[in-house]
Amino acid sequence: MIRTVITSVLIILLGWSAASWLTYDFQIWTDEDARRLEVALHPVEISPVQIEGPDLAETDLPTLLRQENVVTIADFIYTRCQAVCPSLGSIFQQIQTALLNDAGNERPRNVRLLSISFDRKHDDPPALRAYADNLSARPELWRFVRVLQAKQEQALLQQLGVVVIPDGRGDYEHNAALLVFDGAGRMVRVFDIEEHQLALDYARHLARKQIQETSL
Amino acid sequence: MNKCWQAVLGIGLLLFIATPGVRHAMEKSMWCHMLVQFPLWMGAAALLAGGMPARICKVIARWNMYGISGLLITGVTLAVLMIPRVLDQALLHPKMELAKLTALVLAGMALRLSWRPAGLILQFFFLGNMLPMMGVVGWLYTESPLRLCNAYLLDDQIQLGNWLIGLAAVIAIVWLSWITWRITYQETRQTSHREM
Numbered sequence: 001m002i003r004t005v006i007t008s009v010l011i012i013l014l015g016w017s018a019a020s021w022l023t024y025d026f027q028i029w030t031d032e033d034a035r036r037l038e039v040a041l042h043p044v045e046i047s048p049v050q051i052e053g054p055d056l057a058e059t060d061l062p063t064l065l066r067q068e069n070v071v072t073i074a075d076f077i078y079t080r081c082q083a084v085c086p087s088l089g090s091i092f093q094q095i096q097t098a099l100l101n102d103a104g105n106e107r108p109r110n111v112r113l114l115s116i117s118f119d120r121k122h123d124d125p126p127a128l129r130a131y132a133d134n135l136s137a138r139p140e141l142w143r144f145v146r147v148l149q150a151k152q153e154q155a156l157l158q159q160l161g162v163v164v165i166p167d168g169r170g171d172y173e174h175n176a177a178l179l180v181f182d183g184a185g186r187m188v189r190v191f192d193i194e195e196h197q198l199a200l201d202y203a204r205h206l207a208r209k210q211i212q213e214t215s216l
Numbered sequence: 217m218n219k220c221w222q223a224v225l226g227i228g229l230l231l232f233i234a235t236p237g238v239r240h241a242m243e244k245s246m247w248c249h250m251l252v253q254f255p256l257w258m259g260a261a262a263l264l265a266g267g268m269p270a271r272i273c274k275v276i277a278r279w280n281m282y283g284i285s286g287l288l289i290t291g292v293t294l295a296v297l298m299i300p301r302v303l304d305q306a307l308l309h310p311k312m313e314l315a316k317l318t319a320l321v322l323a324g325m326a327l328r329l330s331w332r333p334a335g336l337i338l339q340f341f342f343l344g345n346m347l348p349m350m351g352v353v354g355w356l357y358t359e360s361p362l363r364l365c366n367a368y369l370l371d372d373q374i375q376l377g378n379w380l381i382g383l384a385a386v387i388a389i390v391w392l393s394w395i396t397w398r399i400t401y402q403e404t405r406q407t408s409h410r411e412m
Binding site: 007031163167 | 282363
């Protein structure tokens with residue numbers, strides 16, 4: 001009997017530690033939450049990815065993000081999207097309005113928006129421009145880009161933990177979220193689309209902090 | 217079925233479901249991943265365990281009185297594997313996939329070696345824990361407004377939830393009918409013995 005007791009205790013301990021390892025001490029249950037937690041703990045550097053977009057010469061993503069003191073809120077979209085992207089679009093519109101108002105107040109002016117398309121084949125610069133105009137995006141605040149090479153696109157999605165799956169009705173489903181990048185071009189936080197106010201406040205806070213740090 | 221055949225069949229089935237093509241096909245949808253792949257791997261492992269030499273079984277039995285350790289292995293494994301993160305991780309990282317499949321094999325073998333020694337009371341205790349857990353997880357999957365796995369669609373998740381609740385109910389009914397049948401059968405046999 002003692003053998004069985006020992007084995008049973010060991011099994012329970014093993015199962016407990018496996019579960020606690022998987023869930024970061026029972027804080028999270030899904031991979032999406034794990035990704036958000038991991039990003040908050042360890043900012044993610046991204047490798048150079050060639051991008052282009054309306055009013056934007058071919059450049060690479062880290063360079064675009066690494067403009068001095070600029071904090072970027074990014075999302076992933078595709079212009080033919082009927083499901084989640086329109087709501088992402090309207091959230092970005094709201095953030096853009098808030099940013100335009102910031103210019104009048106004493107809030108930091110170095111927060112930018114970036115929509116990255118993962119439908120490389122269809123979303124060429126003219127398509128992106130039409131989409132941007134439709135959302136009345138201001139180019140100085142809100143840019144639209146696509147990745148040029150399929151391989152780099154895959155690598156980028158993987159680095160940022162974005163999973164895109166076809167939904168069987170001709171659309172794509174993806175873990176839509178707001179990704180916040182700091183002035184060094186690192187992804188520092190991931191927010192749910194419901195938490196867009198939080199994402200904006202965090203971006204403003206980070207932007208202010210970056211300005212203070214450089215002025216010191 | 218004799219031991220040798222069970223082992224051969226178990227190994228054959230394991231080899232077949234381990235091929236990348238079959239594995240990917242079974243992981244295409246969330247409900248298939250959890251309700252076809254999991255039982256198949258456990259079933260194949262159970263067959264394999266059925267073909268184990270008596271000598272090894274005896275040694276294991278010493279560490280597995282009344283099947284307690286074995287049922288614990290199965291219960292703990294299934295509880296851990298029902299965490300939604302496991303499915304996503306298994307799809308993203310081959311190491312996690314290997315760990316998941318190994319755990320399933322262990323759980324299947326443990327269940328086979330422990331079910332009979334456990335007896336009715338421990339079986340009831342085991343199912344009384346596992347089936348409600350399955351039901352609750354299923355209910356969470358159907359009711360969650362969020363996608364719990366990045367790799368699968370919301371519809372798929374709801375389907376899995378419904379199937380999990382259904383399966384828990386079916387297992388409960390099957391086990392209870394089997395118990396009822398066994399008890400009445402034994403009683404009729406005993407009474408007919410007395411009459412003779």
